[in-house]
Amino acid sequence: MDLELVTIGTELLLGHTIDTNAADLGRTLAALGARVQRRTAVADDATAIADAVRAALARSGFVITTGGLGPTRDDVTKRAVADVVGVGLETDTAYLERLEQRWRQLGRAGPMPAANRTQAQHPAGATLLPNPRGTAPGIWLESPAGTVVMLPGVPHEMRGLLVEQVAPRLAARAGRVDVTRSRVVRTTGVAESALADRLGSLEATLRPATLAYLPSFDGVDLRLTVWGRPAAEADAVLGQGVDLLRAATGEWCYGEEETDLAAVVLELAQAAGVRLAAAESCTGGLVAGRLTAVPGASATFVGGVVAYADAIKTAQLGVSDAILAAHGAVSEATVRAMATGVGARFGATATVAVSGIAGPTGGTPEKPVGQVWLAAMCADRVHAVCVGLPGDRHEIRARAAQAALDLLRRVLSASRDRPR
Amino acid sequence: MDLELVTIGTELLLGHTIDTNAADLGRTLAALGARVQRRTAVADDATAIADAVRAALARSGFVITTGGLGPTRDDVTKRAVADVVGVGLETDTAYLERLEQRWRQLGRAGPMPAANRTQAQHPAGATLLPNPRGTAPGIWLESPAGTVVMLPGVPHEMRGLLVEQVAPRLAARAGRVDVTRSRVVRTTGVAESALADRLGSLEATLRPATLAYLPSFDGVDLRLTVWGRPAAEADAVLGQGVDLLRAATGEWCYGEEETDLAAVVLELAQAAGVRLAAAESCTGGLVAGRLTAVPGASATFVGGVVAYADAIKTAQLGVSDAILAAHGAVSEATVRAMATGVGARFGATATVAVSGIAGPTGGTPEKPVGQVWLAAMCADRVHAVCVGLPGDRHEIRARAAQAALDLLRRVLSASRDRPR
Numbered sequence: 001m002d003l004e005l006v007t008i009g010t011e012l013l014l015g016h017t018i019d020t021n022a023a024d025l026g027r028t029l030a031a032l033g034a035r036v037q038r039r040t041a042v043a044d045d046a047t048a049i050a051d052a053v054r055a056a057l058a059r060s061g062f063v064i065t066t067g068g069l070g071p072t073r074d075d076v077t078k079r080a081v082a083d084v085v086g087v088g089l090e091t092d093t094a095y096l097e098r099l100e101q102r103w104r105q106l107g108r109a110g111p112m113p114a115a116n117r118t119q120a121q122h123p124a125g126a127t128l129l130p131n132p133r134g135t136a137p138g139i140w141l142e143s144p145a146g147t148v149v150m151l152p153g154v155p156h157e158m159r160g161l162l163v164e165q166v167a168p169r170l171a172a173r174a175g176r177v178d179v180t181r182s183r184v185v186r187t188t189g190v191a192e193s194a195l196a197d198r199l200g201s202l203e204a205t206l207r208p209a210t211l212a213y214l215p216s217f218d219g220v221d222l223r224l225t226v227w228g229r230p231a232a233e234a235d236a237v238l239g240q241g242v243d244l245l246r247a248a249t250g251e252w253c254y255g256e257e258e259t260d261l262a263a264v265v266l267e268l269a270q271a272a273g274v275r276l277a278a279a280e281s282c283t284g285g286l287v288a289g290r291l292t293a294v295p296g297a298s299a300t301f302v303g304g305v306v307a308y309a310d311a312i313k314t315a316q317l318g319v320s321d322a323i324l325a326a327h328g329a330v331s332e333a334t335v336r337a338m339a340t341g342v343g344a345r346f347g348a349t350a351t352v353a354v355s356g357i358a359g360p361t362g363g364t365p366e367k368p369v370g371q372v373w374l375a376a377m378c379a380d381r382v383h384a385v386c387v388g389l390p391g392d393r394h395e396i397r398a399r400a401a402q403a404a405l406d407l408l409r410r411v412l413s414a415s416r417d418r419p420r
Numbered sequence: 421m422d423l424e425l426v427t428i429g430t431e432l433l434l435g436h437t438i439d440t441n442a443a444d445l446g447r448t449l450a451a452l453g454a455r456v457q458r459r460t461a462v463a464d465d466a467t468a469i470a471d472a473v474r475a476a477l478a479r480s481g482f483v484i485t486t487g488g489l490g491p492t493r494d495d496v497t498k499r500a501v502a503d504v505v506g507v508g509l510e511t512d513t514a515y516l517e518r519l520e521q522r523w524r525q526l527g528r529a530g531p532m533p534a535a536n537r538t539q540a541q542h543p544a545g546a547t548l549l550p551n552p553r554g555t556a557p558g559i560w561l562e563s564p565a566g567t568v569v570m571l572p573g574v575p576h577e578m579r580g581l582l583v584e585q586v587a588p589r590l591a592a593r594a595g596r597v598d599v600t601r602s603r604v605v606r607t608t609g610v611a612e613s614a615l616a617d618r619l620g621s622l623e624a625t626l627r628p629a630t631l632a633y634l635p636s637f638d639g640v641d642l643r644l645t646v647w648g649r650p651a652a653e654a655d656a657v658l659g660q661g662v663d664l665l666r667a668a669t670g671e672w673c674y675g676e677e678e679t680d681l682a683a684v685v686l687e688l689a690q691a692a693g694v695r696l697a698a699a700e701s702c703t704g705g706l707v708a709g710r711l712t713a714v715p716g717a718s719a720t721f722v723g724g725v726v727a728y729a730d731a732i733k734t735a736q737l738g739v740s741d742a743i744l745a746a747h748g749a750v751s752e753a754t755v756r757a758m759a760t761g762v763g764a765r766f767g768a769t770a771t772v773a774v775s776g777i778a779g780p781t782g783g784t785p786e787k788p789v790g791q792v793w794l795a796a797m798c799a800d801r802v803h804a805v806c807v808g809l810p811g812d813r814h815e816i817r818a819r820a821a822q823a824a825l826d827l828l829r830r831v832l833s834a835s836r837d838r839p840r
Contacts, residue, residue, distance in 0.1 A: 013456040014600065015446025016632070016643075019439060022461070026435025036433040038468065041442070041459040048458065055475075182434065193491050193533040212431065212464075213492045215574070223436070278705075278726070284712025285698075285705030288726040292704025295780055295813055303732040305725055306698070306708040312723040312766060316736075346732060360715055368525075388526045391553060393715055395576070 001170070001178075003029070004056035005039040008049055008067035008077055009153055012041050021066050021158050028162055029064075030180040032170050035228065044068055049080035053148060057084070061146035064166070067153030069136040071115040077150055078139065082123035085143040089121045092128055096120035099135065129165040133157045138165055178228040183238045185245045186259055187252040188219030188406050195220055199248055209241045217391075217398040218261065222249070254409060261405045262290040268412035269300045269350055274378065277348035278304035278404075279317055279338040281329060281355040282372060286401040302346055307338065317341035330355050330367050332384045335375035339382050350378045352408045356389075358396045372400045376411040383411050421593070423449070424476035425459040428469055428487035428497055429573055432461050441486050441578050448582055450600040452590050453651075464488055469500035473568060477504070481566035484586070487573030489556040491535040497570055498559065502543035505563040509541045512548055516540035519555060549585040553577045558585055600647050601654045605665040606679055607672040608639030608826050615640055619668055629661045637811075637818040638681070642669070674829060681825045682710040688832035689720045689770055694798065697768035698724035698824075699737055699758040701749060701775040702792060706821040722766055727758065737761035750775050750787050752804045755795035759802050770798045772828045776809075778816045792820045796831040803831050 005025055011017045019041065026036050037060055042048040049068065056063045068077030082089055099120055103112040122128060122139050129138030131152065138161040139150040149166060151158045187195065192215045199222070203211055206224065214221040224241045226234040246253050254261050269276045278287045278301075288304040291297050305316050310329055313319040318341040319334055327333040338353035356372025363369035370391070375384040385407060389399040425445055431437040439461065446456050457480055462468040469488065476483045488497030502509055519540055523532040542548060542559045549558030551572065558581040559570040569586060571578045607615065612635045619642070623631055626644065634641040644661045646654040666673050674681050689696045698707045698721075708724040711717050725736050730749055733739040738761040739754055747753040758773035776792025783789035790811070795804040805827060809819040 012442070013446050013459060014450050015443035015448070016645075018443045022432070023435035023438045026433050028435070030434050037463070038472070039433060039461040041461075043457070052458070180434070182436070191528065193536045194528070196492050196535050197533045213490070214431065215490070223431070225430075225434070280705075282712075283709075284717070285700075285708030285724065285726065288705030288728075289703075289709050292702075292726070292728060293814065293817070297704070298728055302729040303726045303736070304705065304728075305736075306705065306712070306723045308708075308712060308718055309722040315767075316723070316725075316765070345736070347735075390526070392576075394713065395553070397713065 001034045001062070001173075002037050002060045003034055003062035003064060004037055004060045006049070006052045006056055006063055006065045007039060007041040007153075008044060008065060009041070010043040010045075012067075013043055020155055021153065024155070024159055025064065025066070025162065028167065029170075030182075032167055033179040033228065034170060035180055044076060046076045046080045046083075049077055050084050053081055054084045057146040057148070063146065064149045064151065066151045066158055069119075069139075069150060069152045071113075071119055071135070078121060078123060081141065081148050081150060085123060085141065085145055085148065087124040087143070090124045091117075092120045092122060095128060095137065102135070129161055131157055131161055133160050140165075140169065179231045179234055180225065180227050181231070181234045181238060182223050182225040183242050184214075184257050185222045185224070185242055185249065185253055186219060186255045186257075186261075187222065187249050188254055188261065188402055190220065190249075190252045192220045195222070195249070195252075199245070202244060202248060205244065206241045209237050211245075217395055218402050219252075219254075251410065251413075254406065260290075260294065261402060261409065263294045265405050265408050265412065266291060266294055266297055266300050268409060268416065272350070272378075272412055272416060274300070274350040274412075275346075275348045276301045276408075277342045277346040277351045279342035279351065279353040280304065280306050280404075281308060281313070281338075282358040283354045283356075283397050283401045283404065284308060286397055287352060287354060287404050290401055290405060302348055304346070305342055313338065316345070318344070328367070330357055330371060330373055332373055332375075332386070335373040336382050336384055339375040339377040339384075343377055350376070350408070350412060352376045352404050354400055354404045356396070356400055358393045358400070360393055370396050372396070372403065374400070374404050374407045376404075376407045378408075378411045378415045381411075381415075383407065421454045421482070421590070422457045422480050423454055423482035423484060424457055424480045426469070426472045426476055426483055426485045427459060427461040427573075428464060428485055429461070430463040430465075432487075433463055440575055441573065444575070444579055445484065445486070445582065447602070448587060449590075451602070452587055453599040454590055464496060466496045466500045466503070469497060470504050473501055474504045477566040477568070483566065484569045484571065486571045486578055489539075489559075489570060489572045491533075491539055491555070495538075498541060498543060501561065501568050501570060505543060505561065505565055505568065507544040507563070510544045511537075512540045512542060515548060515557065522555070549581055551577055551581055553580050560585075560589065598648045599651050599654055600645065601651070601658060602643050602645040603658045603662050604634075604677050605642040605644075605662055605669065605673055606639060606675050606677075606681075607642065607669050608674060608681065608822060610640065610669075610672045612640045615642070615669070615672075619665070622664060622668060625664065626661045629657050631661075631665075637815055638822050639672075639674075671830065674826070680710070680714065681822060681829065683714045685825050685828050685832065686711060686714055686717055686720050688829060688836065692770070692798075692832055692836060694720070694770040694832075695766075695768045696721045696828075697762045697766040697771045699762035699771065699773040700724065700726050701728060701733070701758075702778040703774045703776075703817055703821045703824065704728060706817055707772060707774060707824050710821055710825060722768055724766070725762055733758065736765070738764070748787070750777055750791060750793055752793055752795075752806070755793040756802050756804055759795040759797040759804075763797055770796070770828070770832060772796045772824050774820055774824045776816070776820055778813045778820070780813055790816050792816070792823065794820075794824050794827050796824075796827045798828075798831045798835045801831075801835075803827065 359369035779789035
């Protein structure tokens with residue numbers, strides 16, 4: 001089942017409000033087997049609303065609107081939709097009585113304002129959808145031109161009506177329900193283009209699922225989506241596809257769905273019975289922050305040092321002046337000394353260390369902005385790597401923290417898999 | 421000047437991504453006097469993109485698209501727009517050379533994949549807009565049908581191109597225009613309802629500007645907006661309004677617009693000639709992370725300790741076993757000892773310390789989840805406060821980091837203002 005969304009509100013076009021309703025609607029409708037073909041945002045303007053709803057009805061025959069149902073002067077959705085469908089507005093007397101009652105219960109003085117009375121109006125022939133979270137009910141309107149469902153724009157009211165009123169009606173309409181479902185495989189340490197080269201030949205095998213590449217500072221997520229199939233078939237196709245993707249991405253893959261790399265590291269560390277610590281320069285606390293964001297991190301992570309000044313690297317981590325003088329703070333020798341130093345001082349058996357040039361200044365031809373040295377220690381072995389990270393200061397730091405956690409994941413995994 | 425936005429991405433329709441670009445674009449364009457008439461979101465589908473761009477061009481003659489410029493197979497914006505305008509795609513050889521160079525600089529193995537080469541393509545006759553934050557440049561295309569500006573969908577790349585490339589070109593196009601402009605006054609440590617009580621009587625004085633309250637984990641931002649006035653008048657009204665708001669919010673106000681509290685703290689510390697350090701338990705590195713996110717932090721901030729385990733508080737910060745046994749890790753005595761301990765060990769003259777219950781577990785009736793002790797030291801005086809913060813683990817940690825920075829701001833300001 002295909003449909004379109006029309007989002008109404010001048011605030012949305014001005015950018016004063018971030019449209020979270022759109023994502024809520026998209027996810028909920030896809031899971032019910034409805035496909036959002038298009039979403040149009042227009043101002044609180046009767047002509048613009050009518051144009052958008054008319055075109056959307058012509059394309060899909062089913063439109064959900066959000067916004068413009070309140071009692072203020074700029075809320076004009078109902079009249080615009082009534083015009084498109086060619087009916088008038090009528091008043092629901094039972095609902096009007098409930099509004100009057102509520103007005104008296106709230107102890108408001110005088111008669112209810114005329115503006116509030118408009119909330120009991122709806123296009124002739126429509127069904128009111130009760131909204132226990134607010135005063136504007138949802139409206140379900142069937143017409144020869146198609147179906148228009150009008151929901152309020154307040155997010156928690158919209159979500160309540162969507163789940164309680166709209167979803168069951170959509171499910172009832174559909175006979176055998178086809179659904180659109182997705183699964184995500186998370187990778188890090190590999191470029192989008194390199195993944196595309198490696199996975200391109202797989203895409204035919206993955207069908208009917210489609211593959212999307214979603215790059216972020218954390219890496220590239222691979223989203224597999226099956227469109228409009230029965231639920232059991234969709235889940236089976238996705239299961240096989242995820243297995244293929246995990247096999248093809250190998251050690252770059254660190255999890256699925258919302259899995260956080262820091263949580264993966266903590267699980268590996270806990271399973272290995274090690275105590276974790278971090279020594280950070282350019283990431284300045286981000287690695288420790290990622291680890292301690294995970295509930296229960298205290299079972300494994302004991303703490304860390306942010307050694308931003310070189311004097312702190314020496315005094316708190318035991319990096320010798322000789323190493324700093326000979327190699328500089330951004331060097332293999334320094335991160336190795338940081339990793340062993342924080343281990344010795346914090347009584348930790350697995351550690352990670354980061355030192356790099358986050359910019360915007362401080363780069364040289366030999367050590368450009370984005371050059372980051374990483375080291376991870378486990379079972380007294382220290383592994384060090386140098387990476388060149390793109391982006392501005394914020395991006396380089398976030399990517400460096402993710403790369404540090406990834407090195408720790410690889411080192412902990414290798415230690416687990418190595419025969420004792 | 422009226423224009424339309426076309427947002428491209430199947431992810432957006434499925435609700436996997438919240439469209440923050442839309443709000444960014446809306447605000448920035450309104451401030452330039454351009455009015456977004458309509459915003460359409462479509463899937464990564466050439467026909468859908470072409471239909472949406474064609475209709476938007478017919479209505480407004482000026483369209484900005486976001487998304488669909490990456491190197492993967494589902495990125496089809498350029499071809500779709502070229503078809504609408506009736507031109508072919510051509511390759512920018514200079515840009516292709518830069519891409520090859522970058523590929524080599526990042527030390528990637530082998531030749532650059534073919535997919536990356538498509539990033540140097542653009543509709544014939546278009547201008548490439550340099551994107552220093554990514555590999556997909558923006559594209560500015562003038563044609564008899566109107567102007568199409570294509571921007572990447574990655575938010576920080578989109579924002580950079582918008583501010584650096586699109587805004588000046590739009591400003592140059594416009595003659596005198598009425599603008600909608602906003603300014604923001606940032607507060608922290610005070611509830612939205614308390615601010616509303618205090619500022620309610622000001623709202624008449626602020627007219628024709630309107631006042632909005634924007635609460636977040638960082639505090640409550642106050643946004644003043646002037647709608648559709650000549651630029652000079654709008655700026656004058658906003659200037660007077662901001663002065664009124666700053667006076668009314670007093671010590672709760674820490675800056676304007678995008679000012680980050682961590683940058684304010686670093687400026688105060690630099691002016692006072694102190695060296696800063698941080699000792700963190702429940703925030704686990706977030707305070708150090710906030711400070712080191714500011715370029716140039718190394719001039720003032722020397723480092724810190726994440727003392728997550730109690731044993732680390734003792735070994736690395738000198739918090740005595742007696743204090744921990746008598747008062748517990750979340751206590752005034754502990755944060756005071758952490759603040760002085762990190763100062764002594766790191767040679768820092770101004771410090772901040774945090775210890776609290778971030779949850780979801782670990783709360784007790786006496787020390788519930790959300791209870792956080794903070795201490796700040798400056799000129800050998802230590803100030804400690806206890807706050808009760810709402811929300812889940814993520815929110816409590818973010819609010820605690822902001823509260824710690826705010827205590828440091830107040831202590832540094834008081835020290836500056838105190839006669840010597």
